Amino acid sequence: MLDSIRSTFIMLGECVKMSLANILGNRVRSFLTVLGILIGVAAVIALITTVNGFSGSLSNSFSAMGAGTLTVTVTGSDLKSGLSTDDLAEIAAMGIVDGVTPSVALNARVSRGGSYETGISVSGKNGYYFTRNPDLLSRGRAINFTDEDNMTQVCIISPDMVEQFFYGVDPIGENLYIGSIPFTVVGLMTEEGSGNISDMMSGSPDILIPYTTALKLNSANVVTSFTVYLAAGVDSETASDALEARLEAMFSYEEDCFEIMNMSSIEDTMQNMLNMVSALLAGIASIALIVGGIGIMNMMLTTVTERTTEIGLKKALGAIPWQIQAQFLIESFLLSIIGGALGILLGLTLSLVLSKVMGTSFVISTFAIVLGAGFSAAVGIIFGWAPARKASRLNPIDALRSA
Amino acid sequence: MSMSILKRREHSPAPASGNPDAKDAFFRMEKINKFYQMGEEQAHILKDVDLSLDRGEYLSVLGPSGSGKSTLMNIIGCLDVANSGRYVLDGQVIEDLGEAELARIRSREIGFIFQNSQLLPRLTAQKNVELPLIYAGVPPRERRRRAREMLARVGLSDRMGHTPNQLSGGQQQRVAIARALVGNPTLLLADEPTGALDQKTGRQVMGLFRELNDEGRTIIMITHDMNIAKYARRVVHIIDGVLTEGGGTADA
Known part of the structure; x- marks a missing residue:
């Protein structure tokens, strides 16, 4: 039991390494794939951070008043x-x-x-x-x-x-x-x-x-x-x-x-309105995340087709279907997490610039970062699921024959 | 017809109790049949194939394309299962197994060698050899040690860090052989192992096969090439899905 857990971890570790090699080996393509996620996360982060800064300034002027x-x-x-x-x-x-x-x-x-x-x-x-x-x-x-x-x-x-x-x-x-x-x-x-x-x-x-x-x-x-x-x-x-x-x-x-x-209650009301507007805008921005997810799914489906032989070979060498599925899922997860991380960086940079321009305070929102990271991870898993499943179900014979 | 075969299989006794040979046999196929549905028609690819092998044998299956030899290889290699008949490999009855169980048997029992060495282009020779061990969950250190050992065995000690495109065709095929050997399988299964090689390199690979067999490895080689088949110690012919014994080769 302990042994099988251990070997599962070893296997997953190798999957991460191989996935990273694939992603980095195709830098331009990987970047274009994660662009959608990147833009979506950046937009959400920039919006939330900017609105937070704005509401901070608002509450300052309210307490002055x-x-x-x-x-x-x-x-x-x-x-x-x-x-x-x-x-x-x-x-x-x-x-x-x-x-x-x-x-x-x-x-x-x-x-x-x-x-x-x-x-x-x-x-x-x-x-x-x-x-x-x-x-x-x-x-x-x-x-x-x-x-x-x-x-x-x-x-x-x-x-x-x-x-x-x-x-x-x-x-x-x-x-x-x-x-x-x-x-x-x-x-x-x-x-x-x-x-x-x-x-x-x-x-x-x-x-x-x-x-x-x-x-x-x-x-x-x-x-x-x-x-x-x-x-x-x-x-x-x-x-x-x-x-x-x-x-x-x-x-x-x-x-x-x-x-x-x-x-205070007037301020609360205004803050509430601001939060609602911010949630609405973030909701609109998160459409970009879904579009980005579709981009990743498309790329993963292409990858599965391109690597049919590789999948067949790995199966012939003893890979179990779930191991194949895990590998592709890890790859799409890593792709979108990388996109998400880049998006967080871009979003924070954007909102720093915006706060300077608008003269509002710049506060890094942990919530926004967690949201961005969580969202991109979820996108990677959700949109990577179907391609990974497809890969795991490939018949090794057909997969090898297509070579 | 096929009903009666199915029925017979259902009622066939377990190898241990009924057929004393089946238990002892290392490799035994009995009345293997395989059909493919091609639209309306059913193609009968393998017809009542019987084949037995002892440990340490070196067999080649010789047949033209379309003879059913690829299908036979898939069944031997546990990539596919027969529609009827009995297949025992190393004491295990291979029938009605799920994908995961088949994968486990492939991982433990069989080392595949393909026509186009089928190495992963991004990985080094060593990493390619490690691949089967990764899926078997072998820890990294032991994995590296065994991969290096096997690459040394096929004479590629100085090429471990090279990627496939930095290796010649013969070297690539030797990496593939090392990969097939690294899991210490009971059976080496080669599908046209020299198909993509020039004659000289092909002869070298055949020499390596013979050495491996001399060390006690059991080898089944599938080929359409008479000149290659003769390197094995025993040859069987397959034509139109029917397997016939061809006797030992000249230099066996």
Whole structure:
């Protein structure tokens, strides 16, 4: 028993050697045969790797835009049009919440001296906002909790505003009128702004003021838009559900009073779509693998016909049918594995180039490589089966006579 | 007719119990018949062939083309089985065997030598000789040793690494003989072994056959050439599927 296993392995080892000799002895032909597999695998690998890189970049920009935050827009009901400062404090006190930033947006006429500008986007923020966005300020100080409580008339302005109203003057400490109310400039924003999704949606404000002051300017007493920063390690789905429950209670369970936007779930949705597109494209690319498999089958059938005498001879010398079958199967397997390996190399090279061109990240996907290798191995066995079977069934007499 | 033959075969007793000769015989064919279906017609290729051989004999089967000698060779070589009759080789009854069993018997019992040496062009002489041992599952080291030994026996020690196209026709045929011998078969079966060789080389190969026979090898040689057949110690004729004893050759 052990002996027969041993001799089987010896035989298979020889098959591998002989197959390699055949494949390498016919380099041009072998290369043309595996070209289909090569292209198919390369296409699948390049697609998967590129899409992976793209989705990596996507998720990076999403987390820059505010992963770990929930943005709430309140439409309100007849009884309650928005959230009070107390409501916000209640939400901020939830275990899942690290802090809350209200956004009170208004459009105002801004003036200084003789120059003015209308339609300037002004946004009311709280002190917490600045602790979460420390890179926002280029100079000066942030709005702090004292400003919030005292509804101070201080503001932080964008570089555009500096250019507009403070040409040649250091703006800090100077006054600026929002509507008819004077504000003291205490800080300057960087060119980039916060990059925060809720700020982007409200059109990147040019002037930030304490939100309590903004509410007074608006002659409102409720907040209709705010961002909830989740505590570390909190799942955004769970948090979203908890927040929803809390808000529903605040709005006495009336329907459609608010909307929670979960950046993570939007990202998930986009990633899912991307994955589907990638699977679809990979599916289309794998048609090339099938075509490649047919190429291998065709070549193997030709080989079997060409080597009829050899097969007959080997049978006469004592080869058992399954040994002949194994030899041809090994040959087609090796052919397609070689094609697959070359395809993986080409695919990775292609996707490296693509990632450089598109500026996305290049991540080698183990999954794609395993898929490519597995696919080509399967193709070799599936499409090599019929020719190998044909070879093993050749009658040695006919095979020898054809010489 | 063929029914009665089949019936007889079914009821024929096992060699050990019924026919004491069959058990002892090294090589024994009894009433071998072979038919081929050619469209509607059935061609009767071998007709009640009886043939017995002792160990160490050197026999040639002489017959013109179409006489059925190739078919007989195929049956002797276990490449094909008879439709009826009994064939015993080295104590084994060759009938109704599957492909795998036939392959095993070919591997153990028979060394083939073909007209066109039938070497694999990509392999070296040594590797060609190793081929039967590969299918028999002999480990590499022993395989190499035996192949070298056999190539030395046929006088090709200095040609082991050559591929067939680097060898002359006679050398190729000697490689083929080494390949036939390497498995230490009980029977050497040669089909027109000099058919592709010039006269001088052919004579050398026949000399080698005679030497092998002197060493105790059993040889059956199939040929259409009277001049070649006479090298054997015993000649049988086959004409139209009928085998007749031709007696010993002149120099036997």
